[in-house]
Amino acid sequence: MSTIVTVPPRGRPPAATRVRGSGSLVWLAVPALLVFLAFGVIPLLGVLALSFTTWDGLSQDISFSGLASWSAVLSDPGLPHALWVTFLIMALSWLVQTPASILIGVFLAGHQRYRTLIAVLYFIPLLLSSAAIAITYKALLDPNFGLGAGLGLDFLAQDWLGEGPLAVGVVIFVVSWQFIPFHSLLYQGGVRQIPRSMYEAAELDGAGRVRKFFSITLPQLKYTIITSSTLMVVGSLTLFDLIFVLTAGGPGDATRVLALDMYKRGYQANLMGPASAIAVILVLVGLALALVLRRLGGRDASASQLEGA
Amino acid sequence: MATTLSDKPGRTVIRPSGRRRRRTRPRETKNWIGGTISWLWLAIVIIPIYWVVITSFKAQSDYYLSNPMAPPTAPTLDNYQLVIESDFPLYFLNSLIVAVGSVVPAVLFSFMAAYAIVRASTNRFLKSVNWLFLMGLAIPLQATIIPIYLIIIRLHLYDSLLALILPSIAFAIPLSVLVLANFIRDVPKELFESMRLDGASEQTTLWRLAFPLTRPAVVTVSIYNALQIWNGFLLPVILTQSPDKRTLPLALWSFQGEYSVNVPAVLASVVLTTLPILILYVVGRRQLLSGLTAGFGK
Numbered sequence: 001m002s003t004i005v006t007v008p009p010r011g012r013p014p015a016a017t018r019v020r021g022s023g024s025l026v027w028l029a030v031p032a033l034l035v036f037l038a039f040g041v042i043p044l045l046g047v048l049a050l051s052f053t054t055w056d057g058l059s060q061d062i063s064f065s066g067l068a069s070w071s072a073v074l075s076d077p078g079l080p081h082a083l084w085v086t087f088l089i090m091a092l093s094w095l096v097q098t099p100a101s102i103l104i105g106v107f108l109a110g111h112q113r114y115r116t117l118i119a120v121l122y123f124i125p126l127l128l129s130s131a132a133i134a135i136t137y138k139a140l141l142d143p144n145f146g147l148g149a150g151l152g153l154d155f156l157a158q159d160w161l162g163e164g165p166l167a168v169g170v171v172i173f174v175v176s177w178q179f180i181p182f183h184s185l186l187y188q189g190g191v192r193q194i195p196r197s198m199y200e201a202a203e204l205d206g207a208g209r210v211r212k213f214f215s216i217t218l219p220q221l222k223y224t225i226i227t228s229s230t231l232m233v234v235g236s237l238t239l240f241d242l243i244f245v246l247t248a249g250g251p252g253d254a255t256r257v258l259a260l261d262m263y264k265r266g267y268q269a270n271l272m273g274p275a276s277a278i279a280v281i282l283v284l285v286g287l288a289l290a291l292v293l294r295r296l297g298g299r300d301a302s303a304s305q306l307e308g309a
Numbered sequence: 310m311a312t313t314l315s316d317k318p319g320r321t322v323i324r325p326s327g328r329r330r331r332r333t334r335p336r337e338t339k340n341w342i343g344g345t346i347s348w349l350w351l352a353i354v355i356i357p358i359y360w361v362v363i364t365s366f367k368a369q370s371d372y373y374l375s376n377p378m379a380p381p382t383a384p385t386l387d388n389y390q391l392v393i394e395s396d397f398p399l400y401f402l403n404s405l406i407v408a409v410g411s412v413v414p415a416v417l418f419s420f421m422a423a424y425a426i427v428r429a430s431t432n433r434f435l436k437s438v439n440w441l442f443l444m445g446l447a448i449p450l451q452a453t454i455i456p457i458y459l460i461i462i463r464l465h466l467y468d469s470l471l472a473l474i475l476p477s478i479a480f481a482i483p484l485s486v487l488v489l490a491n492f493i494r495d496v497p498k499e500l501f502e503s504m505r506l507d508g509a510s511e512q513t514t515l516w517r518l519a520f521p522l523t524r525p526a527v528v529t530v531s532i533y534n535a536l537q538i539w540n541g542f543l544l545p546v547i548l549t550q551s552p553d554k555r556t557l558p559l560a561l562w563s564f565q566g567e568y569s570v571n572v573p574a575v576l577a578s579v580v581l582t583t584l585p586i587l588i589l590y591v592v593g594r595r596q597l598l599s600g601l602t603a604g605f606g607k
Contacts, residue, residue: 024511025425029438031414032422032482036445039457039479044448046456057458100346107343118351120594125354127586129540131558132579135565136361139572147360147377177357180350209340238449241542245562259451266455267547279452286449 044283050276057272069273079278081253082261083285088168089257090236093175097232098225101180105187106217123181130178134245137174164254167247171255174242179235183228190224191217230293237286258282365389365577372573388577392564397581399553400560404539406470407556411477412535416527418478419485424515426486427493428501439490445483450476450543458547472548473556477541481534492526493519532593539586557582 051069055062073079108119125133140147141160148156160170194217202212240259243249249256249264256264258278266275360377366384367375375382425432426439457476458467466472496519504514520527545559555563561582565575 025429026432026434028421028425028511028515029435032418032486033438033441035414035418035475035479036442036482039460039476040445040448040453040482041441043453043456043460046459047453050455050459057455062459100350103343104347104350107340107347110340110343118347121355122351124358124587124590127536127590128583129542129558129561131540131542131561132583135561135575136357136579138565139575140357140360142572145373145572151377177353181354234447234449238451240451241558244542244546245565262451262455272455276455279455282449283452286452287447290447 047276047279047283050272051274051280053273053276055272056270057266058270065273069271069277072271073274073277073281076274078253078256078261079281082256082258082278085168085253085255086237086257089171089175089239089255090233092168093172093236094229094232096172096176097180097183098229100176101183101228102187102218102221102225104180104184106191106213108184108188109191123185125178125181128178130241131245133174133178134242137170138246141170161247162251164251167251167254171239171243171246174246175236175239178242179232183232186224186228187221190221194220226293226296230290233289233293234286237282237289258285361576361579364573365580367573369571369573388571388574389581391568391571391574392578392581395564395578396552397557397560397578400555400557401582401585403470403554404556407473407477408535408538410470410474411481411538412531415478415481415534416485416531419482419530420489420520420527421515422482423486423489423493424519427490428511439486442483442486446487448480448483450480454543454547457544461548467548468550468554470554473541473544476544476548477538481537485530485534488530489523489526492523496522532589536586 050062052064052066053062054065054068108122138161139145143159143162146156147153148158158166161167198216198220199212202216207215238259239257240263243255243257243260244263247255249260259282262275262278262282265271265278363380364372364377365388366386367381368383368385368387371381371383422438422442426435429435461467461472461475466475500518500522501514504518509517540558541556542558542562545554545556546562549555549559552563561578564578568574
């Protein structure tokens with residue numbers, strides 16, 4: 001197709017391409033800017049403002065109430081619990097997904113037989129909605145009528161969603177089921193960009209496969225690991241759809257993560273002020289984690305993340 | 310796209326020991342660990358999908374009695390009939406309206422903005438717009454849902470499809486601008502220059518030159534956004550109420566609540582709502598997969 005053109009070096013366009021009336025160009029950005037301001041930036045500022053108000057979400061009157069929502073939220077033992085559950089799911093799902101995704105990504109970047117077949121089937125979870133996945137697992141894990149009961153396997157026929165620790169485990173497993181394919185895809189792309197010559201040099205020095213993996217592949221994947229980890233961490237912070245349908249935060253409050261806590265306070269207890277405060281905490285935690293991960297990767301990481309595609 | 314760093318992969322290394330030379334890789338031992346995990350995980354991915362599909366063709370009575378992994382002895386379409394009669398065609402239409410109604414303006418606006426950002430890269434206003442969109446990548450939808458809800462109520466749009474479309478456009482813009490700008494930047498400057506010398510306006514250059522040359526990127530970005538919006542759950546659950554405004558994920562959820570004892574019918578609804586995407590996947594796998602990692606793969 002027409003896209004195969006020689007690629008010029010990246011960077012700033014030379015001064016010669018500066019356009020005569022950049023005024024007409026400014027107008028081109030206005031529609032995107034307006035929509036984004038109205039439904040992205042203003043809501044972000046709005047949630048901070050709403051955290052200082054009292055509103056039940058139904059009536060017209062929203063009244064200023066100072067720090068009342070914040071003191072209610074910060075003194076509620078529900079907040080540390082939600083934070084703990086969120087971090088637990090985040091850490092464990094990172095721990096499950098990252099090694100598996102790297103190994104699978106490396107494998108998929110090779111030249112095995114059946115690779116296309118694997119790839120076609122492998123990425124189906126990426127296409128499904130979280131609601132569909134949650135509904136499937138709810139039926140599949142049913143202790144009486146699910147897979148375990150049907151196959152007569154007692155260890156599979158537990159009350160998976162009825163006991164706290166098991167439910168947390170199920171959430172982590174289902175998250176991994178949904179997202180390992182995506183992260184494998186990222187790592188596959190990362191591995192393919194590693195210069196072949198590095199491996200050839202290592203082979204001449206007599207390095208084996210394991211040695212090559214730890215000395216070349218893993219260090220070269222540094223930025224991919226940071227990108228993938230950032231997406232995992234921020235993604236599990238905002239995990240809502242899946243948990244909402246799968247466990248609705250239960251049993252008890254065992255899987256009540258931060259995003260679900262916000263929803264329940266806002267739309268079930270009709271306390272929009274405290275719910276907004278939780279939303280602000282969500283943003284702050286997300287930003288802090290993203291910054292920490294970016295710091296880990298040094299300055300270049302931000303460039304490589306943002307350049308993308 | 311970006312230039313590749315690797316030199317030619319197929320080069321043969323001649324070794325002094327005089328071992329048999331291979332055409333492709335000099336020495337390819339089997340990657341046992343990676344292979345085992347990949348095949349194992351493939352099984353974990355496939356088994357639930359297989360189970361969903363076969364169970365959706367079983368009669369409800371058959372479901373409780375038969376081996377769950379065995380294909381149905383008497384396949385039936387009753388479950389699908391029940392799902393279709395439960396207004397799923399309407400929910401499908403709603404999802405389609407929301408997806409198309411969001412993706413077309415989102416990609417159009419993003420393309421125009423990306424073009425302006427690349428073409429007038431010294432303009433201060435456009436620089437700050439670009440910065441704003443980059444920051445926007447970090448805004449989670451969940452955290453802004455309460456003010457969005459308030460805005461939608463005040464605009465008297467609550468419980469309408471437009472209520473879903475407007476925030477969907479906004480949250481598709483940052484990543485779309487980023488990816489499209491990267492591609493527009495790769496269009497050779499000489500082409501823009503010759504368009505200018507021919508006296509073409511910026512409008513003409515945008516639609517006649519930049520748009521056709523970056524069409525694969527436009528398709529990729531569109532698919533990515535469409536999938537996100539098609540599968541979206543949070544906006545419909547918060548911003549709509551009446552059954553006739555449901556999109557598919559929300560419809561799935563309420564159908565599951567209503568028919569929880571009829572597992573085969575619930576699973577048939579899962580299959581039916583996924584089918585359109587699966588067909589798209591089979592048709593355009595490459596575009597879709599590159600769409601999914603758009604902006605992240607590097």
